Amino acid sequence: MFCPNCGAEVSDSAEFCGKCGVSLNNPVKRNVANQIQPKTWLVESILVTLFCCLPFGIVGIINAANVSSKFSVGDIEGAKIASQQAGKWTKWAFWAGLIGGLIYFVVMIAIGGFAAFMDM
Numbered sequence: 001m002f003c004p005n006c007g008a009e010v011s012d013s014a015e016f017c018g019k020c021g022v023s024l025n026n027p028v029k030r031n032v033a034n035q036i037q038p039k040t041w042l043v044e045s046i047l048v049t050l051f052c053c054l055p056f057g058i059v060g061i062i063n064a065a066n067v068s069s070k071f072s073v074g075d076i077e078g079a080k081i082a083s084q085q086a087g088k089w090t091k092w093a094f095w096a097g098l099i100g101g102l103i104y105f106v107v108m109i110a111i112g113g114f115a116a117f118m119d120m
């Protein structure tokens with residue numbers, strides 16, 4: 001890019017012109033400053049990994065980590081997509097854990113009932 005003040009060529013990521021020192025209001029950096037980081041889902045994904053469903057939860061954690069890393073380099077769009085992915089996998093992990101827990105519960109009751117029946 002070129003300095004709007006003096007026309008000198010400056011680096012695309014520069015905040016100030018090296019020649020005249022004027023603030024360049026770099027649009028990429030200004031964008032990041034005005035943006036709020038999308039929800040990372042990091043806490044939720046760790047919780048579901050621990051308590052519900054490990055494989056889905058890990059995908060959630062990987063995406064959750066991507067939200068912060070992409071956001072920190074100014075990739076707002078990438079951070080939003082990672083946030084959506086993290087949320088999706090965290091919810092999947094939650095429901096998988098819940099349904100798995102229910103099935104476990106039902107099976108335990110069935111086995112318990114069967115055992116009681118055999119005792120008679």
Ligand SMILES: [Zn+2]
Binds near residue numbers: 020021
């Ligand atoms: Zn300049």
